[in-house]
Amino acid sequence: MVNPAGPQLTIGIETWPIAGQFTISRGAKTQARVVVAELSDGRFRGRGECVPYARYRESPETVAARLQELAGAVAAGLTRDALQQALPPGAARNALDCAFWDFEAKQSATPVHVLAGLPPPGPLTTAFTISLGTPQAMAEAARAASARPLLKVKLGAEGDPERIAAIRAAVPATELIVDANEGWTADNLAENLRACAAAGVTLVEQPLPADADEPLRNIARPVPVCADESAHDRASLPALIGKYDAVNIKLDKTGGLTEALAMSAEAHSLGLMTMAGCMVATSLSMAPAMLIAQDTRVADLDGPLLLARDRPDGLVYDGSIVHPAKPQLWG
Incomplete structure (x- = not known):
């Protein structure tokens, strides 16, 4: 039985077409593949997006799988602070970390910049x-x-x-x-x-x-x-x-x-x-x-x-x- 202490984590892989072609010294691509982490407690939803990068031996599939492995820990009460030790720096942690920030903001009705102790962002x-x-x-x-x-x-x-x-x-x-x-x-x-x-x-x-x-x-x-x-x-x-x-x-x-x-x-x-x-x-x-x-x-x-x-x-x-x-x- 899942401990209801934390939200439910769902993971998705999405493909977004690029307008034309994006070319750098390592090659060209015509689409962006992103991984989206979503946290939900039934009332509030928080999302984060990452772009796995082959330069760092990441792919959407490996990142999504790594995040899915944490679903139980998240439901059992894994916190954003604990996440910093649960995953190394990289795309997977980015998606979930940003989802935690968004989820905390939605739950508390407090903007992320206030939660982080930052001034209001501007254009x-x-x-x-x-x-x-x-x-x-x-x-x-x-x-x-x-x-x-x-x-x-x-x-x-x-x-x-x-x-x-x-x-x-x-x-x-x-x-x-x-x-x-x-x-x-x-x-x-x-x-x-x-x-x-x-x-x-x-x-x-x-x-x-x-x-x-x-x-x-x-x-x-x-x-x-x-x-x-x-x-x-x-x-x-x-x-x-x-x-x-x-x-x-x-x-x-x-x-x-x-x-x-x-x-x-x-x-x-x-x-x-x-x-x-x-x-x-x-x-x-x-x-x-x-x-x-x-x-x-x-x-x-x-x-x-x-x-x-x-x-x-x-x-x-x-x-x-x-x-x-x-x-x-x-x-």
Whole structure:
């Protein structure tokens, strides 16, 4: 017999089509597959969404199975605090952690930001992603998005200096950040950073593979460099000092909002800038990340803008201005 101390946990895998194709240095995809965790006590419902990432040996099926294994513990009273030890950082814990936050907010009729001791979130500007392609194709895509004040440019292949130069020529007044997705090498690092500096790029994400990023410690960085794949949770922060200037906080890496909030505070205490990042996902993934993004140098929460459609009651995007979630969605 199930102990009624906790809510019932249900898990679902969903597929959301991408508008066109999303391409980075590791490949392209035309759909986003997400896992949704839902907690319910019959009166109140809390949801969280994650995007399993093959880069970290995750799949929707393995993440869903891992979460399903916890259904009994959740029903028996597993708490959000206990969850931090029950699962490691990653997509599975993110979905359930965010579902706990939403469930607690719905049960108590108290917004998540109040539960977390944060000020009310406000609208902010998100980056908009330009997928990796030829210099000409990327310049055209940037020009089509020239009304947006901040573009995130996917690089990480041969010919990146030409790509970033072509994009800058197409959008001379737009703020640019670059994500190389571990696609550069120690041999082309300096050249590519110089090209980004010449183009006035604000930030470069993860230029080198996470297991081969030591050259960053011994090279001039004319553009601030941000850790993405090299940064997961608080435990990963000390190793970044001296190699990186900033850290990209993604809830699918931290394992949820609980650790992301703690990681953000510690990163700032270590003198690291922060950015809030996302995977290609629905507004249910973006909603908790909006709380992290309130205190970052850059917000990159454009996942729903890359989809052919979003959830009902999704975040409101006014161009590149994204507004906080309504309670009907999350929090």
